[in-house]
Amino acid sequence: MNQTVPTDTQLIRQFRAGEISALEDLVYRYEDQVYNLAYRMLRNREDAEDVLQDTFLSVIRALDKFKGKSSFSTWIYRIATNAALTKLRQRSRKLKTEGEFLDEIYSVHKQAHAGATMIDWAANPIESVLNEEARQVMEEAIAELPENYRVVFVLRDVEGLPASDVAEVLDLSVPAVKSRLHRARLFLRNRLSRYYEEGA
Amino acid sequence: MDCGEIFEGLSEYLDDDLPEEICREIRRHLDDCHNCQVVVNTLKRTVYLYHTFPREEIPGETRKRLHKIIRMETEAESG
Numbered sequence: 001m002n003q004t005v006p007t008d009t010q011l012i013r014q015f016r017a018g019e020i021s022a023l024e025d026l027v028y029r030y031e032d033q034v035y036n037l038a039y040r041m042l043r044n045r046e047d048a049e050d051v052l053q054d055t056f057l058s059v060i061r062a063l064d065k066f067k068g069k070s071s072f073s074t075w076i077y078r079i080a081t082n083a084a085l086t087k088l089r090q091r092s093r094k095l096k097t098e099g100e101f102l103d104e105i106y107s108v109h110k111q112a113h114a115g116a117t118m119i120d121w122a123a124n125p126i127e128s129v130l131n132e133e134a135r136q137v138m139e140e141a142i143a144e145l146p147e148n149y150r151v152v153f154v155l156r157d158v159e160g161l162p163a164s165d166v167a168e169v170l171d172l173s174v175p176a177v178k179s180r181l182h183r184a185r186l187f188l189r190n191r192l193s194r195y196y197e198e199g200a
Numbered sequence: 201m202d203c204g205e206i207f208e209g210l211s212e213y214l215d216d217d218l219p220e221e222i223c224r225e226i227r228r229h230l231d232d233c234h235n236c237q238v239v240v241n242t243l244k245r246t247v248y249l250y251h252t253f254p255r256e257e258i259p260g261e262t263r264k265r266l267h268k269i270i271r272m273e274t275e276a277e278s279g
Contacts, residue, residue, distance in 0.1 A: 020274050027270055031258060039256040049262045053269055060273050109207050118238040122245035130249060138249065157250050182211035189246040
C-alpha cells in the first residue's frame with residue numbers, strides 16, 4: 001500500500017476536524033528542531049524544556065488563528081524563537097554590548113592590516129581540530145553572541161534555514177539577516193582562531 | 201577591491217550569494233593577499249564546523265512530559 005506522508009496543512013485540517021492524533025504528529029515532526037534551537041540559544045536543558053513546552057502550548061492555543069500566510073514551519077520557528085528570546089532576557093547575565101561585539105569582530109581586520117601574518121588553522125585536517133574541547137569552545141562562543149546575532153546564526157547555520165525564511169521568522173529584511181549572520185560568523189571565527197592559535 | 205570591501209562580503213561569497221563578476225574580483229584579490237585568504241579559509245571552516253555540530257537530543261523524560269502536557273491541553277481545549 002502506498003501511504004503518503006500528510007503535509008502540515010493536512011494535519012492541521014485533521015486536528016481542526018477533531019482528530020487529536022494529528023496534532024501529536026505535528027509535535028513529533030517539529031519537537032527536535034524546537035528543542036535544538038532552544039538549547040543552542042540558551043545552553044541549558046531546563047530552559048530548553050521550558051521553551052519546548054511553551055512553544056507547543058502556544059501553538060495549540062493559537063492554531064485557530066493560523067491562516068497559512070507563512071508556512072507552518074516558519075510560524076512555529078517564530079513562536080519558538082520568541083519563547084527562547086523571552087527566556088534569555090529573563091536571565092540576569094550581562095551580555096556583550098553591540099559596541100564591544102563589533103570592536104572584537106573588527107580587531108581581526110585591524111590585525112590583518114597591521115601586517116601580522118595570520119595563521120591558517122583551517123589547513124589542519126578536520127579530525128585534528130574537532131575534539132571535545134573544541135566543541136566546548138564552540139558552544140561557549142555561541143553563548144557570547146548578543147541575542148540579535150545569536151538568533152540569526154542559530155536559525156541559519158545551525159538549523160539550516162534559508163536566509164529568506166530567517167528574515168520571515170524574525171521580521172527582518174534579508175540584507176539585515178545577511179549582515180548579522182556575517183558578523184556572528186566573524187565573531188565565532190575569531191573565538192576559534194584564538195583557541196587553535198593558542199594550541200598551535 | 202580592497203581588504204575592507206572583501207571583508208564585508210565574505211559570507212555572501214562563501215554562500216554563493218554574489219554575482220560572478222564580484223566573485224572574480226574577490227578571487228583576484230585573494231590570490232595576492234595572504235591574510236584575506238586566511239580569513240576566508242578559517243571563516244569557511246568555522247561555518248563547516250558549526251554545520252557538523254551534533255544536534256541536541258530531547259531527553260526521553262522531557263519528550264514524555266511534553267506529550268503528556270499536550271494531551272492534557274488538547275483535552276481541556278476540546279472541553
